[in-house]
Amino acid sequence: MGSGDCAHDGRGGVKTLFDRLWDDHVIVTRDDGAALLWVDRHYVHEGSHHGFRAISARGSAVAQPALTVGVADHYVPTRERQAIADPDIARMVATLGDNAAAHGIRLFGLDNPAQGIVHVVGPEQGLTLPGMLVVCGDSHTSTHGALGAYGFGIGATEVAHVLATQTIWQKKPARMRITFTGKAGPGVGAKDMALAWIARLGTDGARGHAVEYAGDAVRALGVAGRLTLCNLSIEGGARCGMVAPDQVTFDWLRGRPFAPADFDAACEGWAQLATGSDAVFDREVTIDMAEVAPIVTWGTSPEDALPISATLPDPAREADPARAARIAQALDYMGLMPGRPLESVMVDQVFIGSCTNARIEDLRAAAAVLAGRQARVPGMVSPGSSLVKAQAEAEGLDRIFIDAGLDWVGSGCSMCVGMNGDLVAPGKRCASSTNRNFRGRQGPGARTHLMSPAMVAAAAVMGHLADVRPLLEGRL
Amino acid sequence: MTGWTTHQGRAVALPLENVDTDQLIPARFMSAPRSAGYGGFLLHDLRRDGEALRPEFPLNQPQAQGASVLVARRNFGGGSSREAAVYALVDAGFRVVIAPSFGDIFSGNAVNNGLLPARVPEAEVERLLAACPTELVVDLEGLTIAGAGEEIGFSLDPVWRQKLINGWDDIDLTASHKAAIAAYAEDRRARAPWVWPKV
Ligand code: SF4
Numbered sequence A: 001m002g003s004g005d006c007a008h009d010g011r012g013g014v015k016t017l018f019d020r021l022w023d024d025h026v027i028v029t030r031d032d033g034a035a036l037l038w039v040d041r042h043y044v045h046e047g048s049h050h051g052f053r054a055i056s057a058r059g060s061a062v063a064q065p066a067l068t069v070g071v072a073d074h075y076v077p078t079r080e081r082q083a084i085a086d087p088d089i090a091r092m093v094a095t096l097g098d099n100a101a102a103h104g105i106r107l108f109g110l111d112n113p114a115q116g117i118v119h120v121v122g123p124e125q126g127l128t129l130p131g132m133l134v135v136c137g138d139s140h141t142s143t144h145g146a147l148g149a150y151g152f153g154i155g156a157t158e159v160a161h162v163l164a165t166q167t168i169w170q171k172k173p174a175r176m177r178i179t180f181t182g183k184a185g186p187g188v189g190a191k192d193m194a195l196a197w198i199a200r201l202g203t204d205g206a207r208g209h210a211v212e213y214a215g216d217a218v219r220a221l222g223v224a225g226r227l228t229l230c231n232l233s234i235e236g237g238a239r240c241g242m243v244a245p246d247q248v249t250f251d252w253l254r255g256r257p258f259a260p261a262d263f264d265a266a267c268e269g270w271a272q273l274a275t276g277s278d279a280v281f282d283r284e285v286t287i288d289m290a291e292v293a294p295i296v297t298w299g300t301s302p303e304d305a306l307p308i309s310a311t312l313p314d315p316a317r318e319a320d321p322a323r324a325a326r327i328a329q330a331l332d333y334m335g336l337m338p339g340r341p342l343e344s345v346m347v348d349q350v351f352i353g354s355c356t357n358a359r360i361e362d363l364r365a366a367a368a369v370l371a372g373r374q375a376r377v378p379g380m381v382s383p384g385s386s387l388v389k390a391q392a393e394a395e396g397l398d399r400i401f402i403d404a405g406l407d408w409v410g411s412g413c414s415m416c417v418g419m420n421g422d423l424v425a426p427g428k429r430c431a432s433s434t435n436r437n438f439r440g441r442q443g444p445g446a447r448t449h450l451m452s453p454a455m456v457a458a459a460a461v462m463g464h465l466a467d468v469r470p471l472l473e474g475r476l
Numbered sequence B: 001m002t003g004w005t006t007h008q009g010r011a012v013a014l015p016l017e018n019v020d021t022d023q024l025i026p027a028r029f030m031s032a033p034r035s036a037g038y039g040g041f042l043l044h045d046l047r048r049d050g051e052a053l054r055p056e057f058p059l060n061q062p063q064a065q066g067a068s069v070l071v072a073r074r075n076f077g078g079g080s081s082r083e084a085a086v087y088a089l090v091d092a093g094f095r096v097v098i099a100p101s102f103g104d105i106f107s108g109n110a111v112n113n114g115l116l117p118a119r120v121p122e123a124e125v126e127r128l129l130a131a132c133p134t135e136l137v138v139d140l141e142g143l144t145i146a147g148a149g150e151e152i153g154f155s156l157d158p159v160w161r162q163k164l165i166n167g168w169d170d171i172d173l174t175a176s177h178k179a180a181i182a183a184y185a186e187d188r189r190a191r192a193p194w195v196w197p198k199v
Helices: A017-025 A046-058 A087-103 A118-125 A139-147 A156-165 A190-201 A223-236 A247-253 A263-271 A321-334 A360-370 A386-395 A397-404 A453-462 B084-091 B104-111 B122-131 B158-166 B170-175 B178-191
Strands: A026-029 A034-038 A041-044 A068-071 A106-108 A133-136 A150-153 A167-171 A174-181 A209-214 A240-242 A283-288 A295-297 A305-307 A349-352 A379-381 A429-432 A447-450 B006-014 B069-072 B096-099 B116-119 B134-139 B144-147 B150-153
Touching (some): A017 A026, A118 A133, A118 A139, A118 A223, A118 A386, A167 B170, A190 A305, A223 A240, A349 A360, A360 A386, A360 A397, B096 B122, B104 B158
Parallel strands (some): A041 A068, A041 A133, A174 A209, A209 A240, B006 B069, B069 B096
Antiparallel strands (some): A026 A034, B006 B134, B134 B144, B144 B150
16 A cells, blocks of 8 residues: 555654555645545435535536445435335435436445445445545444544535545544453443443544544454444544454455455555554543443433443532533433433334444344344334345344334435434434434434444333343343 | 635524534425525524424524524534534524534534634633623634623634635635646556446
8 A cells, every 4th residue: 555665654653544544645735734635435325415516506527426426325215115205305316316327426226226324335335445535425424434444424515525526625633542452241332332432531522533443342343343333433523433454354345346356465455554553642542341331322412321220310419510401401301300220211112223233233133132022112123225134134134023023124314314204203212223312313302312233122122221131141 | 605804793692512413403404405595494493392482592582683603512513414504504694603612524514604613612601601692703813702891712723714714615726736636546546446446
């Protein structure tokens, strides 16, 4: 790889993974520190319409249509997809198709058997590869860092800029390493690791930083877990999240439709990307896996996360009045009583889906809990991609979900975002494998509790927030 | 986008933390074309109980009408990358948001639309919140906010400061590097041919 043979970062230190990717993509650096970076992969979705309109208004063409990939996910319905009933949604999906056709962009549309959520489809197809710089008008583009890529979300003006130039202006973020030591206990996974660090550092805890995840517990994760971990980086304010590519990455990528023809030679280069052993980070955080239990959120921000065995916070016990007020507001919105055990919180419904936790491994983890059991509340399962859906059906997972009483639907952003017809009703409480428990995220007035897919399955079986570990006994 | 160096306007308080972009504009409004104006979607659900405006909500109060500076608590604009959150603020007449911290993507989007995300230490933000509504003068050259009987400084990335002052359009700026981009692309194709997928 270009600068992979040079181990130093120009500040006298040994290079980090992030430094290598940064240096490898710089075209020019201005005196004020802004760098023009090359974009290897630009994903667009229905929400990218503002960006397309902006380049049309200037009369610009798409600079590198081959490096631009369209995916229909945010607005697509998960049922009755062939004739979309809602005219606004139909128009959004059609506009993406029109823009892709007009500019000669590859499209994973509703008629494509590989359609799904952009951050599931890109890696699954091998369109995201180690060493790449990946952008998309979606904040969870941090997901792609799991393969050793530099992926970050951009706004509509930047989407237009990337379309027109295949480049983007950036200031170099600071470097931060989050190391997970030790071994995950049973029922503990990547979602719990992510919520653990966000709860500790806060939703702006990694602001301005490129985060590299390291340590034995990260190495032990499969690619699906790494994708979940990197996906949630943005919820802690990080510019991006990444994991150095290793044999796990290479084994996972081999044979993907867009993997390099000379795959072994490419792997040799990618293996050189890892952070040097003496590299220095601007900030280091270490988390001991012995302290990470299955986690759920209780409030309206991902930092409002606690182990399932905990009790709800009590504003009366908070010394800081601003924090007490925020807790009180969050509990009020969530319809919760201070000080009560989290396990006493009854749920109305469950959702398994989203770019965070709807890969085949996530569905298997939920199915392991649900097999032979009944859900006490209604819910839906929306696979991360149509290929994941087909795989799950080949493994019989769909039967487990359906027999438990859950709906098995098509792939898309679905109930993660409340813009495609899948909504949580006002005041209803949903145990959800998604990434944002913001007010109204799953629909106006919806109350969202974030957790791993296995924990969502546990909530479904129990009818309340519940520890998955007893339900896994004899099943792991 | 037109540049600006000073802005004078009425500041209103939004004394909340973590005002994420889902609050700034709920997703269901984002399919609307910008030409229709996004101002009416700003903080849509926080401002209302059902369809009725909540009279006690800061932006619904009479003194908030015509305000162009918003003062809020930490982590303003975190979450989704939706630039529509900035469109909603700008179309509602805001030119400046003052807070102790901002979501990174939001800040970049704001600057691309002439909206200043001014970072001010927490204690000073609390004083400003208490003084609102108040008339403020924001100066991009001196990085100062004057009003409420004092002058305080704010931080802003120097690159973003220049952009706001000059009203630069990045696509035009980038055009001057056309040759360097073409040379990079050629080199990239040689080093990593897989970046260009087979058709
Ligand atoms: S699943 Fe949710 S978080 Fe992921 S891309 Fe879709 S809307 Fe965004």
